Amino acid sequence: HSWGYGQNDGPSEWHKLYPVAQGNCQSPIDIIPAQAIYDPCLKPLSISYRSGSSLDISNNGHSVMVDFKDMDDKTAIYGGPLESSYRLKQFHFHWGASDDSGSEHTINGKSFPCELHLVHWNAKKYMTFADAVEATDGLAVTGVFLEVRKTAQAGLQQKTEKNNSLHFNPTSLLPPCLDYWTYPGSLTTPPLNESVTWIVLKEAIQISDKQMEKFRTLLFTTEEEERIQMVNNFRPPQPLKGRVVRASFK
Numbered sequence: 001h002s003w004g005y006g007q008n009d010g011p012s013e014w015h016k017l018y019p020v021a022q023g024n025c026q027s028p029i030d031i032i033p034a035q036a037i038y039d040p041c042l043k044p045l046s047i048s049y050r051s052g053s054s055l056d057i058s059n060n061g062h063s064v065m066v067d068f069k070d071m072d073d074k075t076a077i078y079g080g081p082l083e084s085s086y087r088l089k090q091f092h093f094h095w096g097a098s099d100d101s102g103s104e105h106t107i108n109g110k111s112f113p114c115e116l117h118l119v120h121w122n123a124k125k126y127m128t129f130a131d132a133v134e135a136t137d138g139l140a141v142t143g144v145f146l147e148v149r150k151t152a153q154a155g156l157q158q159k160t161e162k163n164n165s166l167h168f169n170p171t172s173l174l175p176p177c178l179d180y181w182t183y184p185g186s187l188t189t190p191p192l193n194e195s196v197t198w199i200v201l202k203e204a205i206q207i208s209d210k211q212m213e214k215f216r217t218l219l220f221t222t223e224e225e226e227r228i229q230m231v232n233n234f235r236p237p238q239p240l241k242g243r244v245v246r247a248s249f250k
């Protein structure tokens with residue numbers, strides 16, 4: 001890939017190859033709860049990650065990603081701001097070199113050590129994920145903040161322990177409370193398409209410092225290249241450009 005998170009290929013350079021980087025609906029953003037509009041018409045989120053079996057865990061050069069077989073709607077999200085059900089395609093993470101940064105979205109300027117993205121696509125309306133990536137109502141990404149605690153989160157323990165194909169229930173990565181903020185945005189990595197309905201959960205989940213350290217042992221590089229630790233794979237907040245952030249809760 002020609003883009004990354006380094007000095008010469010990082011977020012400030014992406015606009016050269018992907019002009020939409022300077023568009024009006026870019027993500028992530030800084031969420032200011034006091035300025036979010038409570039919308040009583042927003043439905044509760046319905047997330048049914050039934051026995052959808054995940055494919056494999058992989059390092060795609062930018063993050064660690066768990067792919068899902070997205071042939072059916074066994075693993076889907078609906079309700080909330082969404083007009084239809086969206087099928088889970090993959091989930092991945094963004095994190096920092098230390099616990100004081102790492103998330104993409106921020107709350108009143110505060111970063112979290114890590115942010116989980118559950119990527120869904122509108123399989124009711126589009127034939128493929130690739131088609132959905134090109135459409136403004138094509139994708140829905142759920143963002144979950146991760147905080148580092150001494151106790152391990154069992155579900156994630158299972159994922160980081162067995163770095164091979166596993167049947168994974170991403171529900172164990174969701175907090176008990178599904179209150180969220182939602183706004184129209186984009187992919188936070190190239191190609192940066194403005195095709196994402198963002199659903200950012202208010203409540204964070206906890207992971208252990210051991211699990212956080214595991215993320216930091218990953219590499220951006222391949223075996224042949226000089227090792228570069230995979231850390232700080234996050235894009236900073238982008239201008240809101242007049243967009244309204246709605247809250248599902250008072």
Ligand SMILES: NS(O)(O)c1ccc(OCc2cn(-c3ccccc3)nn2)cc1
Pocket residue numbers: 117119129130133141186187188189190191
């Ligand atoms: N960080 S994030 O959750 O905002 C996020 C989520 C999904 C992303 O997909 C990249 C992508 C894949 N494809 C694709 C195109 C054609 C065929 C197959 C795949 N296009 N863009 C990038 C960032």
Ligand SMILES: [Zn+2]
Pocket residue numbers: 092093094117188
């Ligand atoms: Zn992401």
